[in-house]
Amino acid sequence: MSIAIDDIGTSLKVFFAENQYSRIAVLVDENTIRHCYPTIQEYLPEHHVIEIQSGEVNKNLRTCEHIWSELTDRHFDRKSLLVNLGGGVIGDMGGFCAVTYKRGIDFINIPTTLLAAVDANIGGKLGIDFKGFKNHLGFFQDPNEVFIDPIFLQTLPDRELRSGFAEVIKHGLIADKDYFEQVMADGLSQKNWNAVVAHSVHIKHEVVSQDPKEGGLRKILNFGHTVGHAIESFYLETDHRLLHGEAIAIGMICEAYLSCKLLGMSEDDLQIITQSIKEIYPELTIHKADFTSIIKLMYQDKKNVNSFLNHSLLYEIGRAGYDIAVDEKDVMDSLFYYAKL
Numbered sequence: 001m002s003i004a005i006d007d008i009g010t011s012l013k014v015f016f017a018e019n020q021y022s023r024i025a026v027l028v029d030e031n032t033i034r035h036c037y038p039t040i041q042e043y044l045p046e047h048h049v050i051e052i053q054s055g056e057v058n059k060n061l062r063t064c065e066h067i068w069s070e071l072t073d074r075h076f077d078r079k080s081l082l083v084n085l086g087g088g089v090i091g092d093m094g095g096f097c098a099v100t101y102k103r104g105i106d107f108i109n110i111p112t113t114l115l116a117a118v119d120a121n122i123g124g125k126l127g128i129d130f131k132g133f134k135n136h137l138g139f140f141q142d143p144n145e146v147f148i149d150p151i152f153l154q155t156l157p158d159r160e161l162r163s164g165f166a167e168v169i170k171h172g173l174i175a176d177k178d179y180f181e182q183v184m185a186d187g188l189s190q191k192n193w194n195a196v197v198a199h200s201v202h203i204k205h206e207v208v209s210q211d212p213k214e215g216g217l218r219k220i221l222n223f224g225h226t227v228g229h230a231i232e233s234f235y236l237e238t239d240h241r242l243l244h245g246e247a248i249a250i251g252m253i254c255e256a257y258l259s260c261k262l263l264g265m266s267e268d269d270l271q272i273i274t275q276s277i278k279e280i281y282p283e284l285t286i287h288k289a290d291f292t293s294i295i296k297l298m299y300q301d302k303k304n305v306n307s308f309l310n311h312s313l314l315y316e317i318g319r320a321g322y323d324i325a326v327d328e329k330d331v332m333d334s335l336f337y338y339a340k341l
């Protein structure tokens with residue numbers, strides 16, 4: 001697999017000059033067909049468009065059945081190609097459908113959200129949700145190619161951009177202090193998204209290529225995610241649904257607190273992380289009465305064993321550790337820390 005960050009027209013022209021397919025399908029949702037498909041249409045050989053409904057609620061077997069049916073009804077054979085044009089939902093689910101269809105056809109990803117460009121499309125995780133569990137069915141397999149062009153960010157709603165930006169912040173916090181300071185200086189008004197996307201992709205790629213199946217080092221990418229995922233799941237059932245990155249931003253504040261308490265991260269770093277995240281993300285009122293339910297959700301996380309919660313935390317801004325056992329009381333304190341801000 002290669003990852004190209006370039007003008008999308010150029011990338012596609014080169015790819016289709018070098019690769020021939022019997023049939024090509026482009027997977028889109030109602031937003032990417034409107035905002036992104038017109039940008040690539042002219043660079044694609046003859047193809048069929050498969051449109052699905054956007055959103056995490058549709059990342060399931062029913063939608064897969066629709067995709068597999070479309071491919072089957074149009075006689076797609078093993079020499080076919082699926083082009084996934086969209087955010088993380090399209091990339092994860094399109095990849096899942098491609099690797100299962102006739103025991104696997106080629107697929108390429110064109111991420112159109114910031115989250116998909118810097119996170120979901122790097123590292124080979126494919127999957128769908130099942131029986132209320134996120135990414136419960138899936139595979140590790142890289143797309144044949146990932147073609148990234150930040151031009152697609154121009155139509156992305158601000159809230160989605162902010163959500164993806166949480167992963168950019170995380171990349172700086174776990175691996176590169178200078179990068180963290182640089183991206184925080186301009187926040188969501190980056191002057192050069194190409195450079196930001198390229199550097200985040202580089203950081204994630206470096207980490208996953210050393211540990212593709214998440215046996216060790218890859219876990220540092222989970223900084224902010226143990227608390228963040230639980231908060232995301234808890235509010236899924238309420239009127240205050242959060243986007244993934246909005247929950248991860250809160251998770252990073254809580255886990256920065258834990259880093260300070262348990263890994264000796266400095267109080268200065270804690271203040272820097274807390275203030276800079278607070279400036280970008282809306283405040284969420286988390287009621288004390290809900291803390292226990294949120295912590296309970298953390299035990300469902302695949303990363304946790306026995307009565308301790310396994311966290312990835314920071315020694316300092318730019319350097320992370322993983323498999324750090326944290327007891328419930330400290331996690332509770334971290335939620336208090338956020339709630340009192």
Ligand code: NAD
Nearest residue numbers: 031035054087088089112113115116119120125152155156
């Ligand atoms: P998403 O795919 O739901 O896209 C967000 C919204 O933006 C959708 O409504 C979509 O239609 C719209 N959209 C996409 N591109 C657009 C554009 N250019 N202009 C206007 N609208 C556009 O959400 P996401 O945040 O990209 O991805 C979330 C998913 O990614 C989750 O399912 C999560 O599990 C998955 N994920 C996977 C990995 C991985 O390693 N595989 C990592 C992180 C997240």
